[in-house]
Amino acid sequence: VPHTLLEATGEPFETVMVKLHKGENYADEYKAINPRSQVPVLVADGTVITQIFAIVTYLDDRFPAMGFLPREPLPRARALETLAWMNNTVHPTFTHIFLPHKFVGDAALFPELKRFNTGLYRGMLGELQVLVEQAGAAGLPFLSGQNFGPLDAYSITLLRWGGIAGINPDDFPPLQAFVQRTAQLPHVARAMERERLQLNMYRPAA
Numbered sequence: 422v423p424h425t426l427l428e429a430t431g432e433p434f435e436t437v438m439v440k441l442h443k444g445e446n447y448a449d450e451y452k453a454i455n456p457r458s459q460v461p462v463l464v465a466d467g468t469v470i471t472q473i474f475a476i477v478t479y480l481d482d483r484f485p486a487m488g489f490l491p492r493e494p495l496p497r498a499r500a501l502e503t504l505a506w507m508n509n510t511v512h513p514t515f516t517h518i519f520l521p522h523k524f525v526g527d528a529a530l531f532p533e534l535k536r537f538n539t540g541l542y543r544g545m546l547g548e549l550q551v552l553v554e555q556a557g558a559a560g561l562p563f564l565s566g567q568n569f570g571p572l573d574a575y576s577i578t579l580l581r582w583g584g585i586a587g588i589n590p591d592d593f594p595p596l597q598a599f600v601q602r603t604a605q606l607p608h609v610a611r612a613m614e615r616e617r618l619q620l621n622m623y624r625p626a627a
């Protein structure tokens with residue numbers, strides 16, 4: 422999400438790959454940057470910023486001409502409401518599926534934790550699709566208005582993760598169409614290409 426915003430600004434920035442599956446985020450070198458061992462991290466002017474919410478609101482303040490988030494108080498509150506929901510509800514629901522060991526010690530419970538949270542996650546993608554439909558009905562090209570912003574980038578991430586969780590994106594045609602269109606924006610395509618991210622991760626069960 423932060424990478425797409427940084428790409429959109431056209432300002433130079435450096436990316437660093439942190440391989441979670443190799444535990445690189447638990448190495449001392451990384452913990453010196455973020456003691457919570459999570460990605461993403463933005464180092465701006467020598468200062469570390471963690472948490473997607475803080476990083477994207479910082480980028481919005483730093484590059485106001487991009488209009489990543491609305492400036493008017495009520496539309497801004499509405500956009501931050503959705504951003505908070507994506508970050509504090511939908512994202513951690515996927516974490517239960519992707520990293521179940523963070524939530525329960527007994528590995529025998531992982532399948533049930535994944536199954537239950539996949540059901541919750543599917544419902545949340547349905548909620549996200551309603552937001553996409555409402556923006557479309559209001560004639561807005563993006564989730565928070567006329568400009569691309571973090572809600573649009575997060576939508577790509579969340580539908581893509583649904584595929585990893587075994588949820589077919591074809592089950593959400595309006596959301597999928599929105600995500601496919603947004604992923605083609607040059608700055609989004611550049612960020613995905615650099616990270617070698619494939620948009621559709623869904624593989625039907627054998």
Ligand SMILES: N[C@@H](CCC(=O)N[C@@H](CS)C(=O)NCC(=O)O)C(=O)O
Binds near residue numbers: 446459460474512
């Ligand atoms: N609330 C955090 C969530 C970040 C997060 O969940 N990061 C995950 C990857 S999606 C991570 O680094 N997990 C590694 C771990 O916890 O071991 C944020 O907004 O930055």
